[in-house]
Amino acid sequence: MNKGAFVRQVxxxxxxxxxxxxxNYSFAGNSVGCKEIVCHLWKESSAPRTLLDIGFGIGDLARIVRARPEHAQWHLDGIDGFHVACCNTELFNKKHYRHIWHGLAQEIPAExxxxxxxxxxxxxxEHLDVVASKALLRHLLASLGPNSRLVLSTPLFFWPQDHKNPDDLEEHLIGIPAHSLVALAPLMYFIHSDFLVGTFVFSRKSLDLIDGFVPTSDKAFDMNAGRVHLxxxxxxADDTLYFVNPA
Incomplete structure (x- = not known):
């Protein structure tokens, strides 16, 4: 990676x-998003693959991938803006991640x-504001290779969450109505029945539909409103993996 001003390799x-x-580090940062969805991205799961885990937190995605022998040739890299996440010696000693950086997704070069x-x-x-979230999504989609995939999970409503510490990046700034992600023509999706967290898979073709991505900063768009909208x-929201748009 060509290091930006705020990117440091760990x-x-x-x-x-x-x-x-x-x-005295305290490690947190996980998601109820369907991480197992990555195991369905390709028909040939034993082929060599490289994945970038943005906001890797406690490393749960890597744990899921490494538990499957057929993924032995997969390499995972991770980046996290939360300094404490990048101090997890126990995680890094497991050698689940090839490369780890402390920094923000917005700082990763397109190449x-x-x-x-x-x-x-x-x-x-959901930790970004309306403008920054759309800019990041555009950057990621525009940077995808022709056969690459973007996997994104988020609450399909405004889930209030504040900082625990001044620098932890934990605050939620937006909610994302389901139509904002459906409008991008996902290849597959999964919606958690209890938490209303959706996990969607996109290709580079979704870049042409980016104007359909319209997050909201309205905190009144709560879980009930999200369910009604869905x-x-x-x-x-039935814990089922749907394949909807063949690549």
Missing amino acids: VKDYALVAPIPPG QLASYDAICLFDVI ESLGLK
């Missing part, structure tokens, strides 16, 4: 670049993004 080729100072078979964004985009589209 792990390179499965090894720590430098020792992480001892500290770096284009090298991945899949870019994963599990419960990250039903108006004829969609169900």
Whole structure:
């Protein structure tokens, strides 16, 4: 990666670049998004693949991938803007991630993004405001290779969440109505029945439909409103993986 001003490499080729100072670290950051969806992205799951895990948190995506022997040739890289997430020596010693960077997704060069078979964004985009979220989504879609995939999960409503610490990036700034993601012609999707978190898979073709992505900063768009809206589209939150638009 061509390092931006705020990007620092922590792990390179499965090894720590430098020792992480001892500290009283508390690791968090997970998603109820359907991470297992990555196992359905390609018919030949044992072929070599590279994935970028944006906002890797506690590394749950890597745990799921590494649990499957057929993914032995997959390489995962991760980037997280939360400093503490990049101090997880126990996670990094498992060698689940090839490269780890401390930084923001917006700082990743397009040529770096284009090298991945899949870019994963599990419960990250709702931490950005309306303008920044659309800009990031446009950047990621525009940077996809012709056969690459963008995997994105997010609450399909405004899920209030505030900071725990001043620098933790935990606050939710937007809600994303289901139509904003359906309008991008996903290849497949999964919607969690209890939490109304949707996981969607897109190709580069979705870039042409980016104007349909219309998140909201209206906190009144709560879970109930999100469910009503989802039903108006004829969609169900039923924990089922749907394949809707062949690549």
